[in-house]
Amino acid sequence: MSWLTPTMQDLLLEALWQTAVMVGAGAAISVALGLPIALLLYATGSDGLRPAPWVNRPLGLLVNATRSTPFIILMVAIVPFTRLVAGTSIGTGAAIVPLALAATAFLARLFENALREVDKGVIEAARAMGATRLQILLKVLVPEALPGLIAATTVALVSLVGFSAMAGAVGGGGLGDLGIRFGYQRFMPEVMATVVLVLILLVQGLQSFGDWLVRRTSHR
Amino acid sequence: MHDETAPADRATAIRLIGLRKRFAAGGTVALDDVSLEVKQGEVFGIVGRSGAGKSTLIRSVNLLERPDAGQVEVLGADLLAMDEPALRSARRGIGMVFQHFNLHTRRTVAENIAFPLEIAGVPRAERAARVAEILPLVGLEAKRDSYPAQLSGGQKQRVGIARALASRPRILLCDEATSALDPETTQEILALLRELRERLDLTVLLITHEMGVVKAVCDRVAVMEAGRVIEQGRVFDVFTRPAHPTTRRFVAEVIGHAVPQGTLARLPRPAEGQVRQVVQVVFTGPHSTRAVVSEASRDFGIDINIVSGRVDEIAGEPFGVMALAAYGPEARVAAAFAWMRGLGLDVAEVSE
Ligand SMILES: Nc1ncnc2c1ncn2[C@@H]1O[C@H](COP(=O)(O)OP(=O)(O)O)[C@@H](O)[C@H]1O
Numbered sequence: 001m002s003w004l005t006p007t008m009q010d011l012l013l014e015a016l017w018q019t020a021v022m023v024g025a026g027a028a029i030s031v032a033l034g035l036p037i038a039l040l041l042y043a044t045g046s047d048g049l050r051p052a053p054w055v056n057r058p059l060g061l062l063v064n065a066t067r068s069t070p071f072i073i074l075m076v077a078i079v080p081f082t083r084l085v086a087g088t089s090i091g092t093g094a095a096i097v098p099l100a101l102a103a104t105a106f107l108a109r110l111f112e113n114a115l116r117e118v119d120k121g122v123i124e125a126a127r128a129m130g131a132t133r134l135q136i137l138l139k140v141l142v143p144e145a146l147p148g149l150i151a152a153t154t155v156a157l158v159s160l161v162g163f164s165a166m167a168g169a170v171g172g173g174g175l176g177d178l179g180i181r182f183g184y185q186r187f188m189p190e191v192m193a194t195v196v197l198v199l200i201l202l203v204q205g206l207q208s209f210g211d212w213l214v215r216r217t218s219h220r
Numbered sequence: 221m222h223d224e225t226a227p228a229d230r231a232t233a234i235r236l237i238g239l240r241k242r243f244a245a246g247g248t249v250a251l252d253d254v255s256l257e258v259k260q261g262e263v264f265g266i267v268g269r270s271g272a273g274k275s276t277l278i279r280s281v282n283l284l285e286r287p288d289a290g291q292v293e294v295l296g297a298d299l300l301a302m303d304e305p306a307l308r309s310a311r312r313g314i315g316m317v318f319q320h321f322n323l324h325t326r327r328t329v330a331e332n333i334a335f336p337l338e339i340a341g342v343p344r345a346e347r348a349a350r351v352a353e354i355l356p357l358v359g360l361e362a363k364r365d366s367y368p369a370q371l372s373g374g375q376k377q378r379v380g381i382a383r384a385l386a387s388r389p390r391i392l393l394c395d396e397a398t399s400a401l402d403p404e405t406t407q408e409i410l411a412l413l414r415e416l417r418e419r420l421d422l423t424v425l426l427i428t429h430e431m432g433v434v435k436a437v438c439d440r441v442a443v444m445e446a447g448r449v450i451e452q453g454r455v456f457d458v459f460t461r462p463a464h465p466t467t468r469r470f471v472a473e474v475i476g477h478a479v480p481q482g483t484l485a486r487l488p489r490p491a492e493g494q495v496r497q498v499v500q501v502v503f504t505g506p507h508s509t510r511a512v513v514s515e516a517s518r519d520f521g522i523d524i525n526i527v528s529g530r531v532d533e534i535a536g537e538p539f540g541v542m543a544l545a546a547y548g549p550e551a552r553v554a555a556a557f558a559w560m561r562g563l564g565l566d567v568a569e570v571s572e
């Protein structure tokens with residue numbers, strides 16, 4: 001392990017931290033934005049609580065357009081927006097913007113599907129009890145869909161780890177970037193192997209934690 | 221269709237007038253000019269085959285389904301004239317129980333029962349007190365912290381009933397509340413409904429495709445077919461004197477009006493100069509417990525063979541149905557049956 005010099009250790013730790021920040025912040029923002037969008041998509045759908053095609057269609061289109069743009073292109077395409085939000089278009093902080101955007105669109109659809117999985121009967125029962133639409137959304141749909149929402153978030157986290165590897169293109173750093181710069185460009189296969197190993201462990205850990213949380217929260 | 225059998229001395233709980241509903245233009249008519257009146261304290265049943273429009277009708281009572289035309293009055297209030305907040309508060313006074321229970325999977329029994337109170341803004345302590353009060357009513361004290369997945373079907377429906385009653389409604393709607401349960405559990409739930417009706421002075425409107433449910437709990441019944449009410453009246457009357465062929469088929473399911481054909485074929489032939497006449501006799505009213513068969517045999521000098529028979533109780537009144545094969549001279553057999561009709565029994569000749 002002669003390559004694992006103190007300098008390299010620092011680089012690895014720093015990259016791990018950068019990945020954690022990008023994935024963590026990206027996930028937090030995308031959950032916070034994706035859930036309201038999913039609720040809006042669900043509520044305004046043709047069989048929703050308040051059907052509104054003029055809201056549902058454009059929103060659905062926007063979500064699909066974002067989802068179908070390859071991440072590396074999205075990242076470059078929204079540079080002006082990134083600059084507006086983050087004040088700069090390079091660095092870890094700037095990379096969070098496209099990551100959060102891509103994950104928001106991704107999660108909005110996954111969340112919407114999780115909401116659709118909720119038994120219509122419970123919603124009907126709540127309506128019969130005199131619940132408002134907002135109460136149905138927040139007190140019936142979200143709690144009943146929680147295990148599904150957590151499973152969707154787990155999928156998004158894993159995808160974010162993958163997306164974040166491309167963040168090197170805008171100077172975001174992170175494990176993927178380290179692997180490319182040292183493992184590939186400087187011919188240090190040990191670094192590449194270490195980076196891949198850490199990524200595998202990270203993804204495994206996230207998935208196991210997500211699965212555990214789903215089991216904890218569902219009472220089926 | 222007006223029903224004179226509605227107890228006139230009681231206030232009206234639910235009045236539906238001329239309800240019409242068609243789900244899609246050109247589609248089948250789910251409700252076709254349906255009018256009903258349910259009095260306070262009654263258990264009113266609506267029976268019909270699948271697709272008859274029963275669910276659409278019961279869902280019109282709390283406007284889960286909005287009829288295209290007609291009037292919906294609950295406890296004197298015109299529901300169709302209400303704005304949303306008024307309708308929501310009216311719905312709190314109408315409990316509803318569902319075939320598939322519709323419980324929150326991630327809430328415990330106690331939390332499920334407290335849900336209607338929670339959305340009505342009842343403070344936590346008050347909710348807990350009400351749950352503690354209602355759990356024993358449905359016999360679920362021991363299950364208060366269980367999740368629905370840990371309960372049997374009957375227990376789940378008890379939670380459904382407790383939840384429907386949490387906000388002290390005067391009216392309970394049951395949409396096939398026992399259809400997902402086995403016969404024994406069905407009887408338990410029906411007994412519970414009967415008991416709660418007495419204790420809480422509830423009005424119950426229930427729909428079912430099983431006449432047995434009507435027989436077990438209802439005071440009055442309406443029979444639906446293709447979106448229309450084809451017959452209604454007191455349960456005893458509908459069971460003993462069904463007017464419509466569909467009603468007769470429903471009644472036959474429970475009390476077996478049909479004369480067994482195999483038995484008919486094995487009946488002995490009449491002696492020379494005699495006739496054999498098979499009849500179905502429905503015993504109701506004061507003569508239902510009289511020894512009609514032996515009296516007729518003795519007084520008219522004929523032989524009577526009981527082919528099949530059954531005595532039952534409907535809505536607390538005795539009721540019997542028998543298939544009889546009478547042997548004797550034609551005139552005496554006819555006289556015996558005329559005598560039975562004179563007693564008020566329903567005697568119908570059965571063609572062999
Ligand atoms: N939401 C709906 N959309 C379209 N058709 C419906 C809907 N609900 C019921 N129907 C139709 O209305 C008729 C009556 O249905 P329903 O009231 O559910 O009958 P029942 O409860 O007696 O089985 C059926 O033909 C059914 O297909």
Ligand SMILES: [Mg+2]
Nearest residue numbers: 274275276396
């Ligand atoms: Mg139905």
